[in-house]
Amino acid sequence: MNAKPASWPVRLFAALLWALLLSSCASDRVLRQHLKNPAPISDARFEETIGELTGTRLLGGNRITELVNGEQFFPAMIEAIRHAQSSIHFENFVWRSGDVSDQFIAALSERARSGVKVNFLVDALGSIHFKNDDWERLRESGVHCVKYKPLRLHTLFSVNQRTHRKILIVDGKIGFVGGISIADEWLYETDNPGRWRDSHYRLEGPAVGQLDEIFEAHWSRVAGKCAVSGRGKNPPAETSGACAAACFLSGIGGEENARRIYLLSIAGARQSIRMAQSYFVPDDLARRLLIEARRRGVRVEVITPGNVNLNLVRRASRSRWKKLLDAGVEFYEYQPAKYHLKLLIVDDVWTTAGSVNFDDRSFGINEEANFIALDREFAATQIDTFEADKKLSRAVVPEEFRRRSIWIKSLEKLAGLLRFQL
Numbered sequence: 001m002n003a004k005p006a007s008w009p010v011r012l013f014a015a016l017l018w019a020l021l022l023s024s025c026a027s028d029r030v031l032r033q034h035l036k037n038p039a040p041i042s043d044a045r046f047e048e049t050i051g052e053l054t055g056t057r058l059l060g061g062n063r064i065t066e067l068v069n070g071e072q073f074f075p076a077m078i079e080a081i082r083h084a085q086s087s088i089h090f091e092n093f094v095w096r097s098g099d100v101s102d103q104f105i106a107a108l109s110e111r112a113r114s115g116v117k118v119n120f121l122v123d124a125l126g127s128i129h130f131k132n133d134d135w136e137r138l139r140e141s142g143v144h145c146v147k148y149k150p151l152r153l154h155t156l157f158s159v160n161q162r163t164h165r166k167i168l169i170v171d172g173k174i175g176f177v178g179g180i181s182i183a184d185e186w187l188y189e190t191d192n193p194g195r196w197r198d199s200h201y202r203l204e205g206p207a208v209g210q211l212d213e214i215f216e217a218h219w220s221r222v223a224g225k226c227a228v229s230g231r232g233k234n235p236p237a238e239t240s241g242a243c244a245a246a247c248f249l250s251g252i253g254g255e256e257n258a259r260r261i262y263l264l265s266i267a268g269a270r271q272s273i274r275m276a277q278s279y280f281v282p283d284d285l286a287r288r289l290l291i292e293a294r295r296r297g298v299r300v301e302v303i304t305p306g307n308v309n310l311n312l313v314r315r316a317s318r319s320r321w322k323k324l325l326d327a328g329v330e331f332y333e334y335q336p337a338k339y340h341l342k343l344l345i346v347d348d349v350w351t352t353a354g355s356v357n358f359d360d361r362s363f364g365i366n367e368e369a370n371f372i373a374l375d376r377e378f379a380a381t382q383i384d385t386f387e388a389d390k391k392l393s394r395a396v397v398p399e400e401f402r403r404r405s406i407w408i409k410s411l412e413k414l415a416g417l418l419r420f421q422l
Contacts, residue, residue: 031053031264034049034264034267035263035267035289038264038267039268040268040269040270040347041265041269041270041346041349041350041374042347043268046268050260050261050372054248054254055254055257056210056246056248056257056261056372058245058246058372058374059206059210059244060243061205061238061239061240061241061243062203062206062207062208062239062241062243062244063203063204063205063240063243064201064202064203064245064373064375064378065202066199066200066201067178067200067201069186069198069199070100070180070187070198073176073178073180073199073200074103074186076202077104077168078103078107080168080170080174080176080202081107081108081168082107082110082111084170084171085116086117086171087117087119087170087172087234088117088118088170089119089168089216090108090118090119090120090121090167090168090169091121091122091165091167091218091219092123092126092165092167092182093123093126093163093166093181094126094127094181094182094183095122095127095181095182095183096127096130096181096183096184097130097134098184099184100182100183100187101134101183101184104182105138108138109138109141109142112138112141112142113141113142118142118143118144119144119146119219120138120144120145121146121163121218121219121222121223122145122146122148122163123148123149123163124150125149125162126162126181144223146222146223148162148163148222148367149162160365160421161365161367162365162366163218163366163367164355164361164368165218165355165367165368166178166179166180167214167215167355167369169215171234172208172234172236173234173237173238174202174203174208175207175212175247176200176201176202176203177201177203177353177355177370177371178342179200179341179342179353179355180200185338193337193338194338195337195338196337196339197336197337197338197339197340197341198340199341199343201353203247204237204241205237205238205239205240205241205245206236206239207237207245207246207247207371208237208247209234209236211247211369211371212234214247214248214249217253218249218367221252243375243377243378245371245372245375246371246372247369247370247371248261248370249368249369250356250362250366250368250369251367251368256363256364258356258363258370261352261370261372262286262356263286265344265346265350266289267292267293268346268350269298269346269347270296270298271298271299271347271348272298272301272345272346272347272348273290273293273299273344274301274345274346274382274383275300275301275302275303275343275344275358276302276303276343276344276385277302277304277342278304278340278341278342278357279317279357279358279359279361279362280302280359281313281317281320281357281358281359281360281422282320282358282359283419286358287320287323290324290327291324291327294327294328294329299330300330301332301386302329302330302331303334303339303341303389303393304317304331305333305334305338305339306333306334306335306339306394312415312422313359313422315411315412315414315415316412316418316419318412319412319415319419321396321401322401325398330395330396331396332390332394332395332396333393333394333396334389334393335392335393335394341353341389342354342357342370343382345379345386349375349376349379350373350379351373351378351379351382352373353370353382354368354369354370354371355368355369355370356369359422360420361421361422365421
């Protein structure tokens with residue numbers, strides 16, 4: 001008997017899957033073409049390539065200030081909120097009720113009651129420990145609250161994609177971007193193994209407008225009927241410094257922008273690569289580019305968390321290290337606390353930081369936001385941060401790493417099989 005032809009829904013699904021595969025392959029081919037003969041960071045062609053592949057354009061006249069740990073970034077963010085005059089745009093992944101949350105709720109609510117447009121977007125899964133009473137406090141004050149992809153029947157097929165962005169924009173003039181979440185674990189005792197070592201960044205200047213556009217595009221797509229009109233579009237931010245910088249999105253509307261920028265940055269390195277990463281799980285291409293960087297004499301240093309234990313992501317990370325260690329990549333494991341930075345510095349002049357982890361989830365699944373900066377003076381401040389963290393880290397000795405037990409090697413290899421979703 002002849003097999004029955006597939007029903008039209010099956011054929012449509014197969015066609016869409018094939019189209020997606022072809023699109024992905026075409027995108028990867030374009031990236032690989034640029035990686036064959038990469039322009040160095042110091043060459044104007046590097047910036048042109050970034051613009052061509054991601055649509056991201058560096059703008060002059062910015063000031064970027066690093067805020068180290070909760071005692072610096074939380075007060076700075078709340079202070080900016082309290083002085084808001086027209087709009088507050090806030091998007092985050094993890095938001096948990098507690099002391100930190102109460103401070104933000106109070107500041108956001110006070111501004112909303114004063115007539116400031118406050119749009120608040122938070123991931124539904126990341127806010128499962130955000131109490132209903134706290135939601136009501138925000139809503140009653142006039143804050144427009146939206147959860148990103150709550151668990152519903154129509155969101156089941158996309159539940160794996162989350163908003164991992166951590167951005168705040170006040171009046172279109174001051175922006176904050178980085179890796180922090182709104183939770184008490186980021187506030188106290190950064191030498192405590194149960195707390196987080198992290199950095200966040202305050203942006204002033206034209207690049208803030210790009211960060212605001214990232215939020216507004218996401219808000220209008222997600223909020224739908226909840227979107228509200230405010231006092232009109234904020235005027236362009238004025239020049240605030242001498243740093244050439246830009247903010248870029250990765251996710252819907254900027255598919256794989258993070259991966260492209262990270263891989264181009266590594267390929268463009270000629271002297272040094274410093275990477276501080278909470279989640280460092282390189283794919284095969286990323287690992288090959290790091291090894292090629294070593295072969296052309298680039299020093300490559302990576303700081304990762306020191307507390308691995310049975311953590312799945314950390315184990316998957318270490319399953320990718322052997323070839324990198326053999327090539328001379330230097331690994332350091334941060335000891336005093338949990339480590340949450342997402343920082344890359346190349347050739348002492350090029351920097352990117354934000355919410356992007358060096359893994360497949362950030363590169364191809366989640367909604368992310370980072371800034372990039374081409375500025376030697378700012379890069380020097382980040383090198384100081386990197387070196388300070390390195391002093392608090394334990395160097396990974398290749399010989400010791402190779403002598404890991406069979407049990408540990410097997411556990412890491414097993415975890416590595418899941419890296420495409422980590």
